[in-house]
Amino acid sequence: MPSIVVAKGLVKRFGNLVAVDGIDFYVxxxxxxxxxxxxGAGKTTTMKMIQCVSPKTSGSLEVAGMKIxxxxxxxxxxxGVAPQENNLDPDFTTYKNLLVYARYFDIPxxxxxRRAKELLKFMQLWEKRDVNIDKLSTGMKRRLILxxxxxxxxxxxxxxxxxxxxxxxxxxxxxxxxxxxxxxxVTIIMTTHYMEEAEQLCDRLVIMNLxxxxxxxxxxxxVKEQAGKSVVETNILPKVMKCVKGFKKEKYExxxxxxxxxxxxxRHVLSTxxxxxxxxxxxxxxxxxxxxxxxxxxxxxxx
Amino acid sequence: MxxxxxxxxxxxxxxxxxxxxxNKDVFAKTYRVSFIPPFLEPLLYLxxxxxxxxxxxxxxxxxxxxxxxxxxxxxxxxxxxxxNSGFFECSYNSFVRMHYQKTYDAIISTPxxxxxxxxxxxxxxxxxxxxxxxxxxxxxxxxxxxxxxxVLLVIPLSFLGGLLFSAMGMLFSAITPNIESLNYPVFxxxxxxxxxxxxxxxxxxxxxxxxxxAFIFPMTHLVGxxxxxxxxxxxxxxxYSLVWVLVATILLTILSINLMKRRLIQ
Numbered sequence: 001m002p003s004i005v006v007a008k009g010l011v012k013r014f015g016n017l018v019a020v021d022g023i024d025f026y027v028x029x030x031x032x033x034x035x036x037x038x039x040g041a042g043k044t045t046t047m048k049m050i051q052c053v054s055p056k057t058s059g060s061l062e063v064a065g066m067k068i069x070x071x072x073x074x075x076x077x078x079x080g081v082a083p084q085e086n087n088l089d090p091d092f093t094t095y096k097n098l099l100v101y102a103r104y105f106d107i108p109x110x111x112x113x114r115r116a117k118e119l120l121k122f123m124q125l126w127e128k129r130d131v132n133i134d135k136l137s138t139g140m141k142r143r144l145i146l147x148x149x150x151x152x153x154x155x156x157x158x159x160x161x162x163x164x165x166x167x168x169x170x171x172x173x174x175x176x177x178x179x180x181x182x183x184x185x186v187t188i189i190m191t192t193h194y195m196e197e198a199e200q201l202c203d204r205l206v207i208m209n210l211x212x213x214x215x216x217x218x219x220x221x222x223v224k225e226q227a228g229k230s231v232v233e234t235n236i237l238p239k240v241m242k243c244v245k246g247f248k249k250e251k252y253e254x255x256x257x258x259x260x261x262x263x264x265x266x267r268h269v270l271s272t273x274x275x276x277x278x279x280x281x282x283x284x285x286x287x288x289x290x291x292x293x294x295x296x297x298x299x300x301x302x303x
Numbered sequence: 304m305x306x307x308x309x310x311x312x313x314x315x316x317x318x319x320x321x322x323x324x325x326n327k328d329v330f331a332k333t334y335r336v337s338f339i340p341p342f343l344e345p346l347l348y349l350x351x352x353x354x355x356x357x358x359x360x361x362x363x364x365x366x367x368x369x370x371x372x373x374x375x376x377x378x379x380x381x382x383x384x385x386x387n388s389g390f391f392e393c394s395y396n397s398f399v400r401m402h403y404q405k406t407y408d409a410i411i412s413t414p415x416x417x418x419x420x421x422x423x424x425x426x427x428x429x430x431x432x433x434x435x436x437x438x439x440x441x442x443x444x445x446x447x448x449x450x451x452x453x454v455l456l457v458i459p460l461s462f463l464g465g466l467l468f469s470a471m472g473m474l475f476s477a478i479t480p481n482i483e484s485l486n487y488p489v490f491x492x493x494x495x496x497x498x499x500x501x502x503x504x505x506x507x508x509x510x511x512x513x514x515x516x517a518f519i520f521p522m523t524h525l526v527g528x529x530x531x532x533x534x535x536x537x538x539x540x541x542x543y544s545l546v547w548v549l550v551a552t553i554l555l556t557i558l559s560i561n562l563m564k565r566r567l568i569q
Contacts, residue, residue, distance in 0.1 A: 014569060051412060053408075053411050053412065053568070054568065054569060055568070072416065073316070073414045073416065074414075076412065076413060076414045077414045079412070081412040083408065083409075083412070085405060085408075086405075087404070087405035087406065087408050087409040088409070089325075089404070089406060089409065090404055091332070091404075092328070092329075092332075096328075100325055100328065101409075101413065103321050103324060104318070104321050104410060104413035104414065104415055105413055105414060106318075106414075152413075
């Protein structure tokens with residue numbers, strides 16, 4: 001598969017703040033690629049550079065073989081963008097929002113009408129076609145933003161937190177639509193805070209922290225690599241700490257009153273803890289992307 | 304030195320037109336509301352000044368001409384409408400679209416760049432001036448204050464003047480920290496221009512220093528040209544004023560687009 005987005009040593013500074021600190025990544029055509037990271041990690045900034053709405057400070061970034069600072073209009077023509085913030089046009093109805101947006105892409109009127117109707121049905125908004133957008137629920141607005149992003153049949157779809165603030169039903173609906181789009185060959189690049197969403201959807205992902213990429217790859221492999229097979233979770237007590245220090249192969253992390261032990265041999269760890277230490281509550285579970293995320297980006301609040 | 308770069312001509316594409324169309328569509332949707340203020344406003348001025356003040360001042364002498372006060376006033380009312388329409392469209396209205404509605408953010412995710420968006424906004428502001436000037440022309444013609452054939456020349460002028468004041472409004476939108484602060488240019492610039500640009504009385508009766516100040520106002524030149532047309536006395540002063548308006552329009556347009564880009568593209 002050829003790469004459709006390639007970044008090398010990409011840097012973005014805002015005055016003294018380094019928002020994106022020399023990152024390298026590539027996105028293959030047809031895959032669903034995720035950007036994960038705490039708030040302020042540089043995900044949205046990176047997305048905005050791909051979208052050609054925020055110029056890079058240095059490094060290189062190519063989209064579909066075109067340099068972002070040379071061919072911005074051409075790149076934007078093949079992108080579909082669904083921003084985090086609702087920026088639907090409040091002066092128009094649901095249907096008219098799509099038509100007006102289609103016009104920015106020079107899509108002829110008849111074709112725009114055909115696509116708008118098709119997309120409203122695809123996103124289950126057909127009944128709301130003549131409703132002004134202030135009458136739409138949050139979930140409907142998100143779907144309309146997604147429909148709008150698809151009006152130009154984009155090769156690359158860029159989604160910034162596509163399911164933020166949605167109820168589980170709306171979230172699953174969006175996931176289904178994204179899978180359907182992927183199967184049609186659309187490349188999807190998304191940011192998310194939801195680990196479950198990333199594990200479910202992303203073929204590959206990167207985790208960013210403080211403007212840098214801290215890990216990248218296939219979600220299941222990242223989890224295996226960074227957090228091992230299992231996690232043993234227990235309360236921090238002096239005796240427990242002594243025990244834990246006895247484990248030579250295990251990495252661990254202390255958070256508040258709890259300690260998380262990442263391990264390939266959960267039975268051994270558990271039995272040692274039970275037989276040799278005085279334990280409070282203990283829990284053994286499979287490692288998840290969330291464990292990796294927290295290990296790599298720290299537990300403390302970022303803002 | 305660094306300020307010079309804001310006078311570099313921006314790269315604008317034909318796609319700017321799409322923004323004009325967007326605004327036209329909104330306007331067409333709300334045309335009943337959109338047409339009432341530009342129709343009522345000149346009537347209020349006409350009654351207050353033309354018929355109220357005009358009761359005491361029947362004729363007025365200026366630049367060697369003697370005309371009725373209402374005929375003197377009519378071109379000023381057209382000019383005021385040109386100024387207000389363009390300025391308010393591209394200050395308050397554009398600020399709302401930019402800041403609250405995030406309309407510009409949505410549009411620049413398409414093949415349009417911010418330069419196209421702002422250009423489309425300015426062309427729309429100029430169009431609003433032209434529409435509103437057209438309405439007033441009908442009103443003052445109905446009262447027999449202007450010759451309907453002569454005054455048609457004011458239509459293209461209203462687009463140019465509209466662009467000038469739209470760019471001025473956009474300039475303040477680009478630098479204002481919030482929407483409330485847009486009140487400052489209104490009180491400190493637009494209102495003085497409305498009162499002291501030869502609108503309600505000839506500038507020649509002002510003290511010299513004030514006259515000089517008034518000649519900096521673009522509004523003075525717009526009123527001068529409009530009045531020259533409606534009173535059929537176009538001469539060199541109107542030509543110089545037209546050059547002044549053209550130069551100011553070009554500079555303000557470029558400056559407002561570049562400053563808006565500075566504000567929005569980071």
